[in-house]
Amino acid sequence: GEDVEQSLFLSVREGDSSVINCTYTDSSSTYLYWYKQEPGAGLQLLTYIFSNMDMKQDQRLTVLLNKKDKHLSLRIADTQTGDSAIYFCAESRTGGSYIPTFGRGTSLIVHP
């Protein structure tokens, strides 16, 4: 099976919260990332969390990490149409020397 799994689609109404989920298999994962891909563009790092953290908040973004269940989530508060994009979960083992493994991406569709 895949090392990093995500659901493929999520549809939300503008102004609601979005929660994108991800599971991974490598218990040695040190860093977990969320990348965002806007239409017609490459991926861009959105946020990341170290494995010794449970939560990280950055403005409208909240990342939750459950190491026991190997579950990562990204919550976007007050979702806007500009948040419509593909969101990729990724994990890596050590800083700078281990290649990140990406999930297949979750397409977030925000409708009015």
Place this chain on the structure above:
Amino acid sequence: DAGVIQSPRHEVTEMGQEVTLRCKPISGHDYLFWYRQTMMRGLELLIYFNNNVPIDDSGMPEDRFSAKMPNASFSTLKIQPSEPRDSAVYFCASSFPGRAIDEQFFGPGTRLTVL
């Protein structure tokens, strides 16, 4: 820095033709990656280089695919001969191992259509 530069942005070719995709990584980045993105398979790592040396090409689908990095500022991905199933968006990315995290910087991609 201008970021990772890829050319062309769009390529339409006919089956059997040779296709060459180009990438200029961010100056100072030691790692370079080639990815392919399709609806069916998502984002696939094809090959990556460290200091211009290919490290892992296990993701290259067939012998029709080849990649080179003749110097630190240039890499190519070649498909010869091309087939319709090669149609995809190809991304180049680079990273700098001196950073605390393994952030990859992606180019805008080349959308390849093989007719």
